Amino acid sequence: MAEPAENRRATLRSLALSLLAGAGLWRFLTPRRDARPPGDLLRVAEADVPPEGALVLPERRCAVVRQAGGFHALDLTCTHLGCTVTATPQGFACPCHGSCFTSLGQVLNGPAPRPLKRLALERRGGVLLISLDREA
Amino acid sequence: MVKELLKHLFPRRVLEANLKTSYTFCLGGLAFTAFLVLLTSGVLLLFYYSPSPERAHASIQFLEDGVWGGQYLRSLHRLASHALLVLVALHTLRVVLTGAFLRPRRFNWLVGCALLGLAVAGAYTGYLLPMDQLAYWATQTGMELLRALPLGDGLRALLVPDRVGGPLSLLRFYALHVVVLPLALLVLSMLHFFVIRRQKGLLPYL
Numbered sequence: 001m002a003e004p005a006e007n008r009r010a011t012l013r014s015l016a017l018s019l020l021a022g023a024g025l026w027r028f029l030t031p032r033r034d035a036r037p038p039g040d041l042l043r044v045a046e047a048d049v050p051p052e053g054a055l056v057l058p059e060r061r062c063a064v065v066r067q068a069g070g071f072h073a074l075d076l077t078c079t080h081l082g083c084t085v086t087a088t089p090q091g092f093a094c095p096c097h098g099s100c101f102t103s104l105g106q107v108l109n110g111p112a113p114r115p116l117k118r119l120a121l122e123r124r125g126g127v128l129l130i131s132l133d134r135e136a
Numbered sequence: 137m138v139k140e141l142l143k144h145l146f147p148r149r150v151l152e153a154n155l156k157t158s159y160t161f162c163l164g165g166l167a168f169t170a171f172l173v174l175l176t177s178g179v180l181l182l183f184y185y186s187p188s189p190e191r192a193h194a195s196i197q198f199l200e201d202g203v204w205g206g207q208y209l210r211s212l213h214r215l216a217s218h219a220l221l222v223l224v225a226l227h228t229l230r231v232v233l234t235g236a237f238l239r240p241r242r243f244n245w246l247v248g249c250a251l252l253g254l255a256v257a258g259a260y261t262g263y264l265l266p267m268d269q270l271a272y273w274a275t276q277t278g279m280e281l282l283r284a285l286p287l288g289d290g291l292r293a294l295l296v297p298d299r300v301g302g303p304l305s306l307l308r309f310y311a312l313h314v315v316v317l318p319l320a321l322l323v324l325s326m327l328h329f330f331v332i333r334r335q336k337g338l339l340p341y342l
Contacts, residue, residue: 026294029294030293030294030297031297081276081277081281082279082280082300083276083277095273096273
């Protein structure tokens, strides 16, 4: 049997070592975010958005909706579990669990707890500038 | 030591009562058999699978269309993984119903619980690898579900450093699926069997 003090020292040492190893492993496994640079702007010509309709850009997970002469941009990530919603005649629907949204992004039904995120949009001349990482 | 271990791998005496399969139905042994099938078919799949988002799906398509026995092998791997999960669940149920989780087998019950978790993790990480629609969306939702857990955001950051289906996260799921999880399963299974053997139970293939 080791002396209690020695035992404690060994325990503390192995505890400290595993904490250190854990922290190192954590740092190793979480690299710098290579996310798109902040302020990434999506440029869309106003003429490309059909009147009383929407231009859907599934690759960028974004839709530009034109309604009553006004424009708004929606983030197409479903607020339930993150699938990309698809455009329907009524608005948007999620293929994963069936949430439905109006064309303004409000929840019609389904498990989604919140409306779709609205993205910041700026009209400049005939071009719409949409910030993909900034909410309206 | 290895020699000693091999010498004692097979018990000298077996209790007749332990030989009745109607007690355990050999569910654990069957689950281990499914695991061995998974290892063998998985190693063969490694020769064709390519763990990058651009090529993963194409490599599986090639395996199915251009490789003799490829379809069979992939189906075998998938069915064996279903079988493993079902058998592990039934084995757990049997252990619960016969009270085999009580002392003195409590340690082995805990090892078994870890094995159950590893089996589920192995199946889940394998789910993303084909990179088809089902794989992608199932992983997308699963990773979102993870965030509901305490420390879930950290766990998600470990599994998905870029984005679901991105090159880093696919590589991570791949590494877990083909090296880390099978190795952990194998080591813990050996521990599981060692404890069973010491407690005079029956081992698979004995």
